[in-house]
Amino acid sequence: MGYAQVFSFIMDLMSLVLVSGSSSLVLDELLCVQIDLGFTKLRFCEVFSQSLLTLSTKRNYASCSTGKFLILILFFGVACLMLMSKSPNESGLNEKGKVTFVGGLRLGGLLRKPPRLPPRLSPDEGQLRGSSTNGSTISNSDPKWAARQQSVKEAFDHAWSGYRKYAMGYDELMPISQKGVDGLGGLGATVVDALDTAMIMGLDNIVSEAGSWVETHLLERISQKGQVNLFETTIRVLGGLLSAYHLSGGEQGTVNMTHVGPKPVIYLNIAKDLADRLLSAFTSSPTPVPFCDVILHESTAHPAPGGASSTAEVASVQLEFNYLSSISGDPKYSTEAMKVLAHIKTLPKTEGLVPIYISPQTGDFVGENIRLGSRGDSYYEYLIKVWLQQGAKLNSNFTYLHDMYIEAMKGVRHLLVQNSIPKGLVFVGELPYGSKGEFSPKMDHLVCFLPGTLALGATKGLTKEQALKENLLSFEDLENLKLAEDLAKTCFEMYEVTATGLAPEIAYFHTKDYTEDGLDGGNKSSMYANDIIIKPADRHNLLRPETVESLFVLYRITKDTKYRDQGWQIFEAFEKYTKVKSGGYTSLDDVTEVPPHRRDKMETFFLGETLKYLYLLFGDDSVIPLDKFVFNTEAHPLPIRRNT
Template sequence: MSFKLPDTKPSFGIKQQRAKEDSVWKALRNNNTSPFTASIPNFRSKDPQLPLYKDKPLNNQTSSWERRKIMFFKAFILGLAFYTCYYIGGLLQGVEFGNNNNSLDNLTWKEKQDQVRQVFKETWKHYETDAWGKDEYHPLSHKGKNMGPGPLGWIIVDSLDTMHLMGLEEEFKTAEAWVANELNYDMNYEVNVFETTIRMLGGLLSAHYLSKNDMFLEKAVDLGNRIIGAFDSPSGIPYASVNLHTKKGVKNHVDNGASSTAEVATLQLEFKYLSKLTGESLYWEKVEKIMEVLDKNQPKDGLVPIYVHPDTGKYQGKYIRLGSRADSYYEYLIKQYLQTDEQEPIYNTLFHESNYGIKKHLLRHSKPSNLVFFGELERGFNGGFSNKMDHLVCFIGGSFALGATGGEDILTARKSGSWTPLKEEDFTLGKEITHTCWKTYEGTATGLSSEIVVFNDDEDSTKDFYIKPLDRHNLQRPETVESLFILYRITKDPIYREWGWKIFQSFVKHTKTADGAFTSLSDVTTVPPKLRDNMESFWIAETLKYLYLLFDDENLIPLTENVFNTEGHPFPRFDPNPLFKTGWSRDGSHKNTNQQQQGKPKDQIHQEEIVIDDKKGNSKHHEQQPPKLNNAPVAAEPAKPALEQLKDLNQEPNQQQESDDEKAKIKAKLAKGENVNEIIEELIDQQA
């Protein structure tokens, strides 16, 4: 598989530059010298201690009046030249002049993409100067520090693929040399399994995928072998942390030792790809075991509590939400199915089950604008409903869209024989929740979303949401722009680019420090906002990457050929056969679900789809025929609330009594992955 870089950003031969690269990174330790000018012969940086230039004495024959005229004229010309350079330089760097943004708004999308690239370069320049090699960066205090006794590459490794995609040759080569020479994971230090996997292992694997440099894969294998010890629990559910030197798992020090559900269920893409690259089945078996154990809990309507205990494999507590500690569990269901070229239909089954539960239990509309939002069940299904929604939930717009289309553009997907009203419903819901997420940006003084919002659903409400004082911070998170990127790729609707451009401008205006670095905010509801002294690595690993791809016209990293892990690192889709097969099924047998589809082409596996009767909520079969959608939503109308498509989502389905034999047949179908969309609601109705 290959990917295309823009013509203006030529590819570069990394291996041929190895000798030069090995010394380049060292220059970055010197704050007064550029890493690239350091290698230029006879280059000298400016010395602040040099004496000021002294004016030459004037010609004594020139009159004082003439001298004043000459000086005035020179000053005028100098001032004009300075302003011209300042103005042009400002345009090149995305600086706003006065209150007129027309010059920036009139840029082409390629020029806007270059603006994102420039912001990355500015961010990276300040990190190089202040904190090179450190895991944390504090832009206001101009400091950095490591999390453990040595660097983990938290910022550098997380940013490798972004630099490569942006064609930043020198920055990438310098970072590559640092990884080769300085990064060593053999340290007596406990790291979080989830964060280390998605950022470091994912970053190394993605860098290898894009650059084809085996050094990154060697580092990834070493790190993966250290992390895998965390999976040695009684249940197979990994412990929350692992010691990188001893390779022993460590229980969570809080929450009664439980691990978060999102963290244990968001390791699959990384370790399965590692198995594909190395041929080592251990990684594959360890992470798919997690999914088997979680599914044996038989979560109601596909919704899972946010904690699971590694000793027992059982869920702990009843808290259900789509935000923190749960978000990427749902994200990786459809991505596991897509990553393995749709050869593991069990994960598609789980994805559609969870979609059903989300619509049934978590979906509400705000007042007065009828914005779709997803709330929380703090005490489970029998407790009250909370209107709180994390910004983290905003990934799900892209997830719904990917699940409905598989990454195809919407026109192609709708023409396929497998398109159904259920897929149209999910796709519409993806657009609606993304529109809501955009509104959480548009509705603040800074144009940036807070970490959490609370929606109003009372009929007399005059505002759709409010923000509690402790939730007003912004960490430059990527989830909304991630969904904007996915929906633009699928719909080609420019509204998603326009929203993304406004978000980008707000980031530049409000999160840029006085000296040009970028940092997070304490309060998005006031202008100017108070700055926090911390830059999260996902600002450059995800947020700027997704914005860059949103404005891209070259189809970099096609959605039909790749999946992004939850830290924004792209991996290729691949056929797992013949080495790797799904090793579990719901009937308890260890069979390959692909073999159970023996003789069926991939595009015929789901030839029967569920069709929803909008008036009654009943389900009926629709075999091989494309649905007739007289009033299908238009891709260019994401801002229009799709109330007609969504109005019946919260209604209870009709309850039908099934015999034990019929239940067994349904479960057998699910275990085989057959006719997934047709039988999901049947099974859920039986378990309700």
Template sequence: MSTFESNLRRRRVELQFRKVTQQILRYPPWMYVVGLGLLSFISYMLLRPQAMRIGVPPLFYSDPSDSTESYPIFPDASTANLISVQATRQKAVVGAFKHAWKAYERDAMGSDEYHPDSGEGTDFSGDGGIGYFIVDALDTMHLMGLRSEYERARQWIQDELSFKRNGMYSTFETTIRVLGGLLSAYFLTSDPLYRERAIELGERILPAFNTPSGLPISTINLATIEDMQGGLRGGMGMAHGNIAEVASLQLEFKYLAEIAKNETFWRKAENVMAVVNKALPENGLAPIQIDIYGGSFIDSEIRLGSRGDSYYEYLLKQYLQTDRTEPIYKKMYDTAMQGVHDKLVQKTPTKGLTYIAPLTPQRLLKGGKTWKTGNRQEHLVCFLAGSLMLGATTSGALSQGVSLPPLPEELTPQGRRDWKTGVELLETCMRTHETATGLSPEIVTFGTDPEGSDRDWYIQDSSMVRGGSPPYDARYMLRPETVESLFIAFRLTGDPRYRDYAWNIFSAIEKHCKLQTGGYLTVLHVDQTPVRRFDQMETFLMSETFKYLYLIFGDSSVLPLHDVVFNTEAHPFPIFKPSIKPGFF
């Protein structure tokens, strides 16, 4: 039997199971006792928990925009064609990954960064690289079944990777990319090599937390670990940090603590959240700047883009990672999302596009301050669409098992609100791909004048002459946030339009970012063709963008959302009940 036939047969068995379990879920227990007798009642009680646990979806899903249309998950007449189309798309994504990896391996193997046009690699330290690119891409290779590429990468990690580099490294980036990549590889393969290297790296990062407040310093010298045990000396960095970097290390250090059986990793990460929670304003919205020494926020912008984004992402994911055993994170997440809806959610005056505005503090002449609402949204903010939808079906659900997509009666009022905003925000993010290239700009500005242009958004300073430098806002840096939200949206709805959106984005990347000699480049202006490009291929193309594209076109049983959480670099970790007793509730 071919792989295709095997997968198809398995899907048909799944559908039959769903039919049976949905019938079970329709009726209350007393009807089984009365109508079918004790044996049926026992069967009901045995099967119902399993059905609820896996979140058995209905056989038909409805459009998230409240359309009255319904569609079968697998229409009988076109099942084979449906699977064939998605398999072809998935194969194309694998081909793109191989195209990028082959060039990197040829030109820059071992380097932290890669510049495909010049065929060169660079490191974050003059003392050599610490595997940023390789480790970040490792789990994607494994998922795609690229055995030979994976084995060569593993060999490099075993033989060449060294963390004894005398240079300053970002605590945050090293944690989410390198530590996160090693932890994910261990989760997927159980290879002890990755566990050992993850523990070593974690121990080298730990001194970053030796500040008066316990908040981690922004940069650290991994080589001089023995000189930093005393705290703020040696390789420590600046005193001001940002909330995303400070409070987006927890998924990694908690999972590391679990596999290393080392409570120190857990307590260091957990203490950060206790300090942040104490400093938060009542509305749960965190200014992006925080005093590392004192543990208090500094007057600064509130935004869900750069320097703020993953803090909010990790509130929900910390609650989910430990199997909902730490309700404090649900409380912090729910409070923050209420604040987002009260202060940040905006709509354009003409077409009603939903976007997330930043807030900027302004001093008043007579003392005090006020907050100015902006009208710009970074591409980074598009993560929130999927996060809201995931939150609606977990934190905002009345029980752990919801339909696909969730029915209104299965969600709390907050869950229904968050689901609606998530769907609308994702549509806005897709609208920003309506450019000459089909790629979304780094930052869009939304119109606020009802009498203004018919177009609700534009790229600021996009009138720049062709010979000049394009504005930063106009570039596309191979970012994954919209694709990430499309992946989550598809997993939670089964709606094929999200796959089609993802395919359109991938096609645009192939057309405008791909370098024929190998690799992919940043596009400097998404609304100008032919494109001008910048010689940079970010590691998140390999770890996030291609991974989410691969997963959205594949079987949803691979890394199901009820079994894993993805860190902010798209490295999957398991959901587990912690063996370490949480100390922050």
């Protein structure tokens, strides 16, 4: 039916309204529209009549001149929309979501299509959208941000140069003492943590150095070393190996960001050997909750000295073990890891919130301390990320994870979110003694992961504009996105309020129930100087990534350039106060004083996370797109399950 016929049809309906005096008759008998949603069929007259014309006043509206006028406006609007819309596909196929009049007239764009999922990486898609085969040639159309991205790349090279000169093979660099230290089990954690960052940045010389060390030394280290922490080893070493495997072309037909270093199978084989040993933490436990410590050379495990494991730690290894099962073809890794989340699903919670300790011996939570900082944080992060990794709504087996996440975020808003005084910063506090105990206005820098997680959970990695256009955002999603932006502001102000422009490890907030004088951050010009309280024991900075992580995610999703500007300001502060001339960057003792006293430690996550997120923040959105990858809690990107 052509557009002229459509318009004529609508005009006939308008005329009928005028002469019949019964708009409900016209709608019920003439405007019979069938909507095929794949799982049910509805008549448009049923939907429309039930929502509008079954009102007790419907015949009064239809019989008065005002009612006729309104009906005419309705039909005229319908006609205009149809004439302005693009021509629909006239293939004759009755596709899901198509809307047709009896007689073949298509409404096309008149009614919203049912919400669809974000596009997934298809097997034949080839390289990352918009990216080349080498990270160094990724385009960035804005020269200012290309130059700033280059500055981050140079900072990474400076950090690596210090590590390579003074600490190669050790877990971490002490840049002032110019020596290495093993604090994470002696597996060369910095090498593996930094490897995929170098791949993304296109630093082939570092990829070659790090890759060669992994190939030559890591397997031997794993077979000889003693006690390691299940969580730290999984997120840093196993996660780094798996990301390196993928980014170096391990999955044929997907992505290859480097042409140097070992073959991908080398990374995979080492990852399997390490994971086989880490599995003892699960198989040794009498419950689905794993022990926290593993003796690598024995492939044995035992609980922590106090007996309990951290909730975040046992619930933040699933992304890595799931992906290893996917690429190795062996389900044992995923099976053991996912038992933890399935078990936690059955435990009692406080509005979706959980205590920070859990017992491997009993399987129950220990204590009542609820917080989103240390020992609690990544539990909530992995609820939504594991759901996304496994295909989101494409895989109904994991719907419970999304439900747990949504319930938990409601609990956060209801029980943990407050506003500071006098300026009203939104912050997330703690419940050290449970929901019936006193609220603590304490917020770890670690909590600054939450804005990024909230934004990712809202749009599923799409931009806000695209998600709105596709009608994918629920009211709950919009609430979470608003909270994400409010919390990101607070996290940035934790930097802005200090003399160095770098955030403390922990901040407290001035509320009607809590205040302490003389504990500001040292920047008297900050408008939030009286809102944020920094205690002497909490003033250190460990080069943490959580704030820049959230700035990166929020920029990708909202496209608001303020997040880039804030990231650049933080990077400049790192450059000014933490850079060590001889190589590397160092943690600080006190961010409220200038010059700050230096701690002599470069954490592995500065290369693995902080600089990676800053580089991506200033770069092209097509590099590691958020609707095709999830980052583990150590910023190692892993691909989202494909729609096969």
